[in-house]
Amino acid sequence: MKNKIQTAYKKSPVFIQNLLISAYGFYWKSRRLGGVFKTHVNEFKRREKFTKDQWREYQTKELRKLLAHAFDTVPYYKKLYAEHGFGPEDFKKFEIEDLKKLPCLEKEELRKYGTTTLLSTKRKKGTFLSSSGSTGTPIKAFFTKEAHQIWSAAYEARIRNWAGVDHTMSRGMIGGRRILPDADAKPPYFRKNYAEKQVYFSAYHLSPETASNYLKGIKDSQLDYMVGYAMSNYLLAEFIEKKELQAPKLKAVLTSSEKLTQEMRSTMERVYNCKVYDAYSGVESCGLISENSHGELLFSPDTGIMEVVDDEGKDVAHGDAGEVISTGLLNFDQPLIRYRIGDRVKLSKNQETVSGLHMPKIDEIEGRTEDVVTAKDGRKMVRFHGLFVDIPKLVVAQLIQNTTEDYTINVVVEDGFSRLEEEEMKKRLCSQVGEVSVQFNQLKEIPRNKNGKFRAVISKVP
Known part of the structure; x- marks a missing residue:
C-alpha cells in the first residue's frame, strides 16, 4: 500500500x-x-x-x-x-x-x-x-x-x-x-x-x-x-x-x-x-x-x-x-x-x-x-540517513563521496544481507544525487576518526 x-x-x-x-x-x-x-x-x-x-x-x-x-x-x-x-x-x-x-x-x-x-x-x-x-x-x-x-x-x-x-x-x-x-x-x-x-x-x-x-x-x-x-x-x-x-x-x-x-x-x-x-x-x-x-x-x-x-x-x-x-x-x-x-x-x-x-x-x-555532499550539478545537501533506514540485516553504514560521480558505502551487516539491499541503497542514493557509481565494502567495523567520533557521511569533494 x-x-x-x-x-x-x-x-x-x-x-x-x-x-x-x-x-x-x-x-x-x-x-x-x-x-x-x-x-x-x-x-x-x-x-x-x-x-x-x-x-x-x-x-x-x-x-x-x-x-x-x-x-x-x-x-x-x-x-x-x-x-x-x-x-x-x-x-x-x-x-x-x-x-x-x-x-x-x-x-x-x-x-x-x-x-x-x-x-x-x-x-x-x-x-x-x-x-x-x-x-x-x-x-x-x-x-x-x-x-x-x-x-x-x-x-x-x-x-x-x-x-x-x-x-x-x-x-x-x-x-x-x-x-x-x-x-x-x-x-x-x-x-x-x-x-x-x-x-x-x-x-x-x-x-x-x-x-x-x-x-x-x-x-x-x-x-x-x-x-x-x-x-x-x-x-x-x-x-x-x-x-x-x-x-x-x-x-x-x-x-x-x-x-x-x-x-x-x-x-x-x-x-x-x-x-x-x-x-x-x-x-x-x-x-x-x-x-x-x-x-x-x-x-x-x-x-x-x-x-x-x-x-x-x-x-x-x-x-x-x-x-x-x-x-x-x-x-x-x-x-x-x-x-x-x-x-x-x-x-x-x-x-x-x-x-x-x-x-x-x-x-x-x-x-x-x-560533511556537505556536492552533486554533479552543483546542488548541496546533507543528512543521508534515509539511505539506511529499514534496510534488512544492516547494522551500521557510512557514506563516502570520493568525487561527484564516485561513492563508497561501508557497511557492517548480519548474515542474510544480500545484493538486493545494496541495490536498494544505491537506488536511494542515485535518486538524491543523480546517477553515480557506488562501491560497497562489507567490514567487521567501520573506523572512527582520531577523537573516536563516528562520521556517517564523509565528502572528499572541496
Whole structure:
C-alpha cells in the first residue's frame, strides 16, 4: 500500500502532490496535536518555574516509576536488572545517583531489540519511527499517540514558545522527507501542507541557481518562521545572500539535527533579520536541549535525566565536555534507560541563568557533524540517513563521496544481507544525487576518526 501511494505521488502533478501531502499532514496534525497535547503544553510551562529541589523531587519520582514499570513489563530490562541483582523493592528507594549502578543501553541493543523485548507488554497500539541519525545505526523508536502528543507538547513549550512562535503560525520546513523523488526534478522545489500551514522544502535541491525558487515559496506563503536541518537552512540563506536576493523578515529560524556554528547563525540572522534558535533531541526522544530568548541552551529535566560523563563513566565537572547518557522520562512504552545517544555536550561552568530557570545549562552541543555532499550539478545537501533506514540485516553504514560521480558505502551487516539491499541503497542514493557509481565494502567495523567520533557521511569533494 505504501509503495502504491508513493508511486502515485511521484506520477502526480504538483497540485495533486500538495493535496496528498496535506492529507498526510492532517493525519499527523491530529496524531501529534490532539488528545493530551494542550494539557501537557500547560504542564511543561508550569514546571518551568520549578526550583532545583523541585526538579530533583520530580525526576526522582518519575525515575522510580519508570524503573518499576520497566522491570515489571519490559522483558529486556527484567532479565538485565535481575542479572545485576536488582528487584522491584530496590527501585522504590532509588536515587538519581544510583543510575550509574545500572548498565548502559547501546544503540546496537536498541537496533536488535527495539521492536521486540525492549517494548512494554502493556503498551497500547503505536507506530515505529525509523532513523539512523548521525551514528549510521538504523533504529526504530516506538510511539503511541499519547506519547507522541506529550513529546510534541515538549517541542511546543520549550522550542517553539521559547522562540516566540507556535504551531498555529505558518512555517517552512527543510527536512529529510523526499517530496521531490528525482534528483533532476524541476521547480517548484517545495510542496504545501495546507493542513498545518506548512511549506515543505526539499533538502536535496539546494544550489545558488535554485535559491530564488525557494525564496518564492517563503514569500508567496508569507511564512512566519523556518525550521529544520541547520546546514540546509544555512545553505539556503547563504545562496540567497550570494545571489543578492531579498528575503522577508521572519519571526525565527529553529534549527536542529546538526551542529550550529556561529557563522551559520550569523548568516541566517542577517538574511532573515531574526534570531536563530538551536535545539537538540532525536527520534528516540529521551531528552531535549533548547535555546531560550536569552541565548541559553538548557536541558529540560522533565524530558529525561542527562548524565554527562568522561571516558571512565564519571560525571564531568561544570565547564567540561563529555558523552551524553540519557534516561527518557516521557515514553514508558519503549523505555530508554541510560541510553548512549552517541553525542557529546559541554556543560556551562556557570550554571546560573539570566532567565532564572533552574535547568542544566549547556555551552555547546558537540558532534552532529556531517560533511556537505556536492552533486554533479552543483546542488548541496546533507543528512543521508534515509539511505539506511529499514534496510534488512544492516547494522551500521557510512557514506563516502570520493568525487561527484564516485561513492563508497561501508557497511557492517548480519548474515542474510544480500545484493538486493545494496541495490536498494544505491537506488536511494542515485535518486538524491543523480546517477553515480557506488562501491560497497562489507567490514567487521567501520573506523572512527582520531577523537573516536563516528562520521556517517564523509565528502572528499572541496
